[in-house]
Amino acid sequence: MSAPPLDRPTVADEQALQDLFDATIAADHRIEPRDWMPEGYRKTLVRQIAQHAHSEIIGMQPEGDWLLAAPSLRRKAILLAKVQDEAGHGMYLYSAAETLGADRADLTDKLIEGRQKYSSIFNYPTLTYADVGVIGWLVDGAAICNQVPLCRSSYGPYARAMIRICKEESFHQRQGYELLLTMMRGTPEQRAMVQDAVDRWWWPSLMMFGPPDDDSPNSAQSMAWGIKRHSNDELRQRYVDMSVPQAEVLGVTLPDPDLSYDAETGHYRFGAIDWDEFKRVISGNGPANAERIARRRAARDDNAWVTEAATAYATKHGRAAA
Amino acid sequence: MGHEETVYEALDHAHGGEGHWAFGTGFDDPLAGVDTTVPDGVDPADLGEYCLMLGDDALVLAQRLTQWITAAPELEEEVAIANVALDLLGQARLLLARAGSVGVLGRSREKATESIPDEDALAYFRDADEFRSTALVAAPNGDFAQTIVRLLVASTVRLAVFARLRESRDPVLAAIAAKGVNELTYHRDHAARWLLRLGDGTDESHRRAQAGADAIWRLLDDLFVPTDVERRLTEAGVAVDPAGTRDEVRSVLVQVLERATLRVPGWPAEAPPRGRLGQHGPELAELLGVLQGLARQHPAATW
Numbered sequence: 001m002s003a004p005p006l007d008r009p010t011v012a013d014e015q016a017l018q019d020l021f022d023a024t025i026a027a028d029h030r031i032e033p034r035d036w037m038p039e040g041y042r043k044t045l046v047r048q049i050a051q052h053a054h055s056e057i058i059g060m061q062p063e064g065d066w067l068l069a070a071p072s073l074r075r076k077a078i079l080l081a082k083v084q085d086e087a088g089h090g091m092y093l094y095s096a097a098e099t100l101g102a103d104r105a106d107l108t109d110k111l112i113e114g115r116q117k118y119s120s121i122f123n124y125p126t127l128t129y130a131d132v133g134v135i136g137w138l139v140d141g142a143a144i145c146n147q148v149p150l151c152r153s154s155y156g157p158y159a160r161a162m163i164r165i166c167k168e169e170s171f172h173q174r175q176g177y178e179l180l181l182t183m184m185r186g187t188p189e190q191r192a193m194v195q196d197a198v199d200r201w202w203w204p205s206l207m208m209f210g211p212p213d214d215d216s217p218n219s220a221q222s223m224a225w226g227i228k229r230h231s232n233d234e235l236r237q238r239y240v241d242m243s244v245p246q247a248e249v250l251g252v253t254l255p256d257p258d259l260s261y262d263a264e265t266g267h268y269r270f271g272a273i274d275w276d277e278f279k280r281v282i283s284g285n286g287p288a289n290a291e292r293i294a295r296r297r298a299a300r301d302d303n304a305w306v307t308e309a310a311t312a313y314a315t316k317h318g319r320a321a322a
Numbered sequence: 323m324g325h326e327e328t329v330y331e332a333l334d335h336a337h338g339g340e341g342h343w344a345f346g347t348g349f350d351d352p353l354a355g356v357d358t359t360v361p362d363g364v365d366p367a368d369l370g371e372y373c374l375m376l377g378d379d380a381l382v383l384a385q386r387l388t389q390w391i392t393a394a395p396e397l398e399e400e401v402a403i404a405n406v407a408l409d410l411l412g413q414a415r416l417l418l419a420r421a422g423s424v425g426v427l428g429r430s431r432e433k434a435t436e437s438i439p440d441e442d443a444l445a446y447f448r449d450a451d452e453f454r455s456t457a458l459v460a461a462p463n464g465d466f467a468q469t470i471v472r473l474l475v476a477s478t479v480r481l482a483v484f485a486r487l488r489e490s491r492d493p494v495l496a497a498i499a500a501k502g503v504n505e506l507t508y509h510r511d512h513a514a515r516w517l518l519r520l521g522d523g524t525d526e527s528h529r530r531a532q533a534g535a536d537a538i539w540r541l542l543d544d545l546f547v548p549t550d551v552e553r554r555l556t557e558a559g560v561a562v563d564p565a566g567t568r569d570e571v572r573s574v575l576v577q578v579l580e581r582a583t584l585r586v587p588g589w590p591a592e593a594p595p596r597g598r599l600g601q602h603g604p605e606l607a608e609l610l611g612v613l614q615g616l617a618r619q620h621p622a623a624t625w
Contacts (some may be wrong), residue, residue: 026573055399060391060400061392064391064392066387067391068385068388068389068612068613068619069612069613069615069616070438070616071446071616071617071623071625072438072442072446072625073381073411073414073418073441073442073445074415074416074442074625075625076388076411077408077411077415080388080391080404080407080408080411081404081408083391083404084391084400084401084404084405084408087397087400087401087404088401090397091397091398091401094397113485129616129625173346179625182625183623183625185624186623186624186625187620187622187623189620189623190620190623205495207535295392295393297392298393299392299393299395302397303393303394303395303466304391305524305526305527305530306395306396306398306466306520306527307395308523308524308526308527309519309520309523309524309526309527310519310523311523312523312524312527313518313519313522313523314519316522317522
């Protein structure tokens with residue numbers, strides 16, 4: 001079999017390639033890095049995967065803030081392993097983006113310069129140790145709802161990365177929930193901490209599914225391309241349905257007076273989400289946006305000399321720095 | 323739709339194989355099933371004290387390394403540093419639990435309630451003067467070069483001790499050492515590889531690596547002088563006399579520094595043990611303030 005021609009495809013070739021791509025998507029098969037793909041598909045994926053990678057890396061910070069102060073050695077080990085997993089997830093995802101021609105350093109620059117986004121949930125501060133548990137339960141729980149369908153994403157490297165990530169996220173969620181169960185069996189102060197953390201994180205976790213379907217400009221195309229499998233509202237509803245019984249077992253109240261079970265549909269109805277807050281936070285004006293980016297910038301800039309040294313050493317010794 | 327439901331269900335329940343998770347993040351008692359009988363002729367107080375020396379070094383260095391998380395040069399290095407810190411934290415937990423199992427709890431039980439396990443009573447409810455860690459691990463991180471030099475020195479020293487400790491008459495210490503040797507070999511290798519790159523990288527990295535070595539070398543002064551506890555336990559075949567590891571440590575360090583094109587700083591004059599006897603500078607108290615603050619705020623809580 002001969003290698004594909006390197007010249008620009010002609011218009012007729014391009015139509016044939018587009019047809020092949022469309023057929024692959026229609027058959028629910030995977031697109032792989034060396035396959036032809038429309039430029040819009042590539043761009044959409046790079047944007048989405050980079051945003052996801054950035055979310056993993058920035059997401060290390062709110063929980064990482066409790067690493068040094070974790071109240072038992074076992075909790076410290078659990079949290080450290082979790083934050084480490086998030087760094088690993090960021091690495092897989094940046095690698096998936098690199099299969100599309102992106103470059104990790106360039107994506108990091110875009111994050112730091114505010115040209116690419118990350119999940120707005122990580123712009124909220126972690127005020128007590130209960131926040132660590134609630135992030136595991138609710139934030140990782142929402143992430144799992146969002147991400148499990150991505151294990152079937154049409155782009156192969158992304159889908160495969162998501163399988164491993166979802167397994168680990170699921171473990172994190174269980175650990176978070178177990179921390180909360182333990183705290184709820186503890187002192188009155190601990191129970192109050194858990195309720196307070198639930199009160200602060202519940203609404204932002206609902207926002208993690210993105211704007212409502214009638215205000216989500218990129219959703220339709222992403223669904224047609226098989227990058228996205230379910231609508232934002234559909235996933236949000238699934239998350240609420242899953243979380244309400246878990247809250248009952250835990251013994252906490254979700255901060256929504258309108259939350260009620262609708263026997264007719266079999267779903268929980270919930271109150272109106274404050275989308276103004278969502279827009280405010282995602283556009284950079286949340287409680288911790290500036291701090292998150294400043295820390296990421298410092299990690300890059302303060303250690304630039306280390307990367308330069310590794311590069312110089314590799315050049316001198318004629319091999320890649322391991 | 324049906325497909326994802328199945329996947330989610332599977333994920334939600336697929337927690338059987340926890341073997342690939344980092345040590346100590348599970349839900350079990352770290353010393354469960356291990357024979358904790360103290361060997362004949364060994365004073366449990368000495369044994370516990372020795373476990374505190376080794377355990378506190380690991381705990382304090384793990385805490386220092388953890389300060390790099392979200393601040394490391396590369397994502398790969400975040401993962402590597404977290405690995406090292408997790409290994410050390412695992413060693414600390416086993417060693418503190420061992421100290422507790424022979425009844426060495428210091429004054430910790432005056433403050434820690436019964437429901438708090440020994441490892442946490444010791445980690446969270448002892449004051450700095452009850453810690454037995456050396457100044458080497460308590461020193462602030464400095465820049466990445468100094469962090470790497472300290473990791474190189476600390477893992478070289480600890481590996482030399484642990485390699486010998488595998489023969490300890492205390493089965494618990496021998497088991498902890500056997501597991502730790504593999505971990506420490508990786509830590510030392512990781513630090514050595516970095517030091518080569520930094521020493522033989524750019525002018526700036528060379529300057530920083532040299533400054534890091536100069537700063538850390540001074541902390542070698544009391545690492546190889548045994549305490550009375552270590553002397554007695556070495557005679558009893560339980561502990562390792564640090565003096566017997568000095569030449570090996572020096573030879574490894576000199577070899578790495580020379581290959582890294584660094585000048586080997588003068589070996590400091592030997593000084594009597596300080597940290598091993600509970601004498602520490604303010605940096606340890608500061609580190610413990612952060613580590614212990616939350617746990618002490620809620621002494622009746624379970625986590």
